[in-house]
Amino acid sequence: MSKAWSGRFSQPTDKLVEAFTESISFDARLAEVDIRGSKAHAQMLSETGLISADESKSIAAALDSIGEMIRKGEMKFSSELEDIHLHIESELIRRLGDVGRKLHTGRSRNDQVSTDLKLYTRDAIDHIDQLLEAVQKAFVGRGDADLDIIVPGYTHLQRAQPVAAPHYWLAYVEKFQRDRERLADCRKRVNLSPLGAAALAGSSLPINRHRTAELLGFSAPAANSLDVSSDRDYLVEFTSTLALVAAHLSTWAEEWILWNTTEFGFLRLPDAFTTGSSIMPQKKNPDVLELIRGKSSRVIGAAQTLLVLIKGLPMAYNRDLQDDKRAMFDAYDTIVACLEVAPQIIAGAELRRDVIASRIDDGFLDATALMEYLIKRGVPMRTGHEVVGKLVAECEQRKCRLKDLTLAEIRSLVPATAAPLIDESVSSVLGSANAAAALVSYGSGSRERVKEQLAEWKKRLA
Structure with missing residues (x-):
């Protein structure tokens, strides 16, 4: 031909x-x-x-x-x-x-290609949404079994406050929910039909663009034929949303890689999703998680590629846009591959209760709970912060924990006006388990608040 x-x-x-x-x-x-x-x-x-x-x-x-x-x-x-x-x-x-x-x-390859890409992207969004839901269900699904495990929460990779382990799982559920919402919002702009816009100006033939939009399940035809010919906003938005999905997957992978190390020792990954070493017989490497972390760069790069591709183009179609598909396909394929393996890793990993419990009271995770105990008894927040800081310094010198201090020792460092307000009840917030249980605000990491959130997510994902 x-x-x-x-x-x-x-x-x-x-x-x-x-x-x-x-x-x-x-x-x-x-x-x-x-x-x-x-x-x-x-x-x-x-x-x-x-x-x-x-x-x-x-x-x-x-x-x-x-x-x-x-x-x-x-x-x-x-x-x-x-x-x-x-x-x-x-x-x-x-x-x-x-x-x-x-x-x-009544059509051009310009509007034909864009129509194909929008149909493909719409299907891709729906597929990724299903995969993200499966990841959410995997995290929620292990929540009840882990509910009685208290783990350190970190800031700056320093031990900060104790939380119920599923509080971590639900943090990822929330992140992936925002990703799903962004995809749903992106889908609204994808779901406008380019078909019939022709090369750039429309057609003098009596075509019916509303009818083709209806037949293809689009919400409406795109309104400006000149815009249709050059528009790749939807691909930039789609890949940018995928970049956030990739970033969230990378954060999870990095955290579990750390938790799987001998130094942390919190987590044991399933054998089927780890690999060994060609020379060191003892090794059990988190290669799948490392690749998830690494592949995020490709997805983030795809969004950047598309932005650079369109930034210098004049209006209407230019052949540069042919390469838009390479970036989009690679971002989509990469995210799908990561999301397909993630639920099995999540469900198959094992928290090492003994290791976590043996070290949970290290790092003064109950310091904030003690400060808030003092606040509730009338000590100004900044004063309470200073007092607990001194108590921590004292404990570091003695090589002991806050819960090892006597009531008299605690009172001795509190302002004289507040000391009489502190009694034996102070022990109720000392130790990581008590400090976690003391958390009462909505969305906090105590067992009871986490249990409520688990129940809510089970309903939402049912």
């Missing part, structure tokens, strides 16, 4: 140019959505009288057959036909002749 634009040219396209400009090597995966869009376009052409009903049926049937041919790997791809769109059209014309040549009436 000759080139779709061959009438204008007196020389054939150089083979180097064909190799340089082809995209079939990476856009063949758009075949299903391209056929979906073309069938809707053919139906609309029939309904507006631009082609006959019989021609529309012939086109639809041939497109279905071509789709099956592609799924079976029977279509031979060639750089001479550049992309998946021309491959499908070429095969359609080979089968139907002039009837096949009518399909492209």
Whole structure:
């Protein structure tokens, strides 16, 4: 088949140019959505009288057959036909002749490609949302079993305050929920149909863009044909949202890599999701988590690639946009791969209760609880902060814990006016377990508050 634009040219396209400009090597995966869009376009052409009903049926049937041919790997791809769109059209014309040549009436490859990309992105959003939900369920699913385990909470990687272990799990559930909400919001802007905007100015033919939007499940047609031709905002927004998903996955991976070390010793990863060393027999490496952490850079890079790609383009279509698909596909594939393995790691990991319990009272995790105890008895916050700081310094010198101090020793460092307000009840906030139990504010890390949040998430994810 000759080139779709061959009438204008007196020389054939150089083979180097064909190799340089082809995209079939990476856009063949758009075949299903391209056929979906073309069938809707053919139906609309029939309904507006631009082609006959019989021609529309012939086109639809041939497109279905071509789709099956592609799924079976029977279509031979060639750089001479550049992309998946021309491959499908070429095969359609080979089968139907002039009837096949009518399909492209009232559209351009510009709006056709954008339509395909929006359909693909919309499906991708829905798939990723399902995978994110599975990760959330994996975290929530282990919550009850871990509810009685108190672990250190950290800031600056320094021990800060104690929390129930599932408080960590729910922190990730919250992060991934925001990711799901961002994806849902992105989907609203993806779900506007470019089809029928043609090259940039629309068409003088009586096409019905609202009808094709309806047939393809779009909420409405995009309003400005010039904008449609250049718009890749939705891909930037989609990959930027995926970059946040990747960052959250990377944070989780980094934390569990640390918890899995001998130095922390909090976590034992499942054997099926770790690897060994070629030389050191004892090694059990968190390679899967390390790769999740590493692959986040590719997703973040994809969002940056698309921003740089569009930043210097004038209005309407430019061939630079051909490379938008590479970045988007790679970001999507990478996130899917990470999300597919994550739930099994989450569910299969084991908290090492004995190691955690043996060290949970190290690091003065109850210091803030003691300060707040003093506040509740009338000691100004800054004064209480200073007092507890002195108590901690005293304990460091003695190599003891706050709960080892006597009531008299605590009173001796408290302002004289407040000392009589402190009694034996102070022991109720000392020690990490008591300090965690003392947390009462909404969203805090005590067992009771975490139990409430677990129950709420079970309902939301049911």
